[in-house]
Amino acid sequence: MGSSLVYGTSDFLGGMAARHVRTMTVLWVSHLSALVLLALVVIVGGSPRPDLHFLGFAALAGLGEVVAMASVYRGLATGRAAIVAPLGSLAPVVAVGAGAALGEVPTFGQFTGIAAVLLGITLVSMAAPASESSTGLVGPSLMYGTTGALGHGGFFLAMDLASEGGVAWALLGARITSVAVLTPTILATGGPGPVRARRLPFLAGLGVLIVLGDGLYAVATTHGILGVVAVLSSLYPIVTIALTRIVLDEQVSTKQWIGAAIAVIGVAAVSSTGV
Numbered sequence: 001m002g003s004s005l006v007y008g009t010s011d012f013l014g015g016m017a018a019r020h021v022r023t024m025t026v027l028w029v030s031h032l033s034a035l036v037l038l039a040l041v042v043i044v045g046g047s048p049r050p051d052l053h054f055l056g057f058a059a060l061a062g063l064g065e066v067v068a069m070a071s072v073y074r075g076l077a078t079g080r081a082a083i084v085a086p087l088g089s090l091a092p093v094v095a096v097g098a099g100a101a102l103g104e105v106p107t108f109g110q111f112t113g114i115a116a117v118l119l120g121i122t123l124v125s126m127a128a129p130a131s132e133s134s135t136g137l138v139g140p141s142l143m144y145g146t147t148g149a150l151g152h153g154g155f156f157l158a159m160d161l162a163s164e165g166g167v168a169w170a171l172l173g174a175r176i177t178s179v180a181v182l183t184p185t186i187l188a189t190g191g192p193g194p195v196r197a198r199r200l201p202f203l204a205g206l207g208v209l210i211v212l213g214d215g216l217y218a219v220a221t222t223h224g225i226l227g228v229v230a231v232l233s234s235l236y237p238i239v240t241i242a243l244t245r246i247v248l249d250e251q252v253s254t255k256q257w258i259g260a261a262i263a264v265i266g267v268a269a270v271s272s273t274g275v
Contacts, residue, residue, distance in 0.1 A: 003220070004232065006213035008239025011072055012247075014206055015240075017199070018077035025192040026203060027070055028182045033207030035175040038168070047168045054165025058173025061158035065214075066178045068151025075144025080250075083138060087145025090121060094153025095160075095230030104225045109269060114231050116266025123259025124237060156230040159214070160221040167218045171211065228270055235263060 017026045049055075068091070075084035096106075096114060106114060155174075162170035186192055195203075220229045238260045244250040 003213045003216040004235040005239055006209055006216065006236075007233065008236030009243070010206060010209040010213060011236060012240045012243040013202075013209070014069070015072070015075075015077055017203060017206065018074065021195055021199060021203070022186075022193045023070060023074045023077060024182065024186045024189060025195060026206070027066065028179070028186050028192060029195075029200065029203040030206035030210060031066075031175060031178045031182055033204040034210045035172075035179050035207075037207065037211050038172040038175050042168050042172050045168055047166050050165025050169050054162050054170065055173045057158045057162035057165075058170045059177040061155045061162055061170070062174030062177030063181060064151045064154030064158060065174060066151070066181050068148045068155060071144045071147040071151060075141055075148065079137060079141030079144055083141040084145040084148070087142065087149055090118075090149040090234075091152035091156060092227065092230040092234045093118065094150070095156040096227035098157045099160075099226030099230070102226070104227065106225055106228055110225070110228050113266045113269030114227065116269060117231050117235070117263045118266075120259040120261070120263025120266055121234070121237065123262065124241065124256045152234075156217075156233070157226070159218055160226045160229075163218040163221050167215065167222065170218055171214055174214070175210075232267060232270060235267065238263065 014026055014030070072084060092114075099105075159170060159174065162173065217229065217233045220233070241252055241256065241260070245252050
């Protein structure tokens with residue numbers, strides 16, 4: 001649940017930053033700051049390096065997260081947040097299926113809660129009627145949201161596997177990969193572009209949120225069932241949409257609020273049966 005709050009806030013702030021700075025620049029600076037922070041954590045903590053296959057899973061997690069975040073940030077910057085953010089949250093479908101294949105089968109009560117959460121997210125993902133406060137095309141918003149879901153689904157699964165070799169190294173390996181992908185990409189597409197100095201602390205702060213959100217999720221996967229943890233970590237669209245409603249005055253339909261309520265009830269059902 002804690003990771004959902006952090007992810008939702010990070011997505012909203014990242015989307016806002018992408019309205020003034022290139023999306024790739026937002027990702028690059030935030031992931032670079034996250035890499036520096038995680039390197040310090042590993043060095044100070046003195047965690048032993050895990051086997052290479054764990055680092056391989058960490059690399060896959062980093063790649064999936066870059067794809068997901070780039071899609072969500074771009075979608076929030078140019079599309080409709082009330083479509084992009086909820087669609088991106090369908091990633092736990094991948095995690096639930098993968099977890100079941102790995103033998104981590106939720107209880108009946110947890111499955112009921114998961115179904116309620118996914119139903120709620122589906123309702124939330126339904127677009128509100130167009131209005132002056134809801135800007136952006138529906139088509140691109142659907143594309144960015146779906147790509148974000150696939151990327152996050154891959155991240156959820158790979159990070160779960162990587163965390164078995166140590167959370168700190170799993171996070172560091174993912175961040176090394178994301179920076180390694182983003183750096184040549186941003187250089188090949190014209191560089192970071194003009195960035196006002198006063199925006200750099202804000203972008204670096206996004207990196208702290210990335211570390212915090214990923215860290216909370218990674219720790220949770222070492223104690224709970226993958227599918228359940230992934231679902232609980234995917235409620236961030238409620239946070240994102242609430243922020244877009246409060247800060248941007250973007251229209252959110254009654255159906256979407258009902259979906260959010262159903263998702264919360266689903267969380268209660270999952271939590272009452274244990275994670």
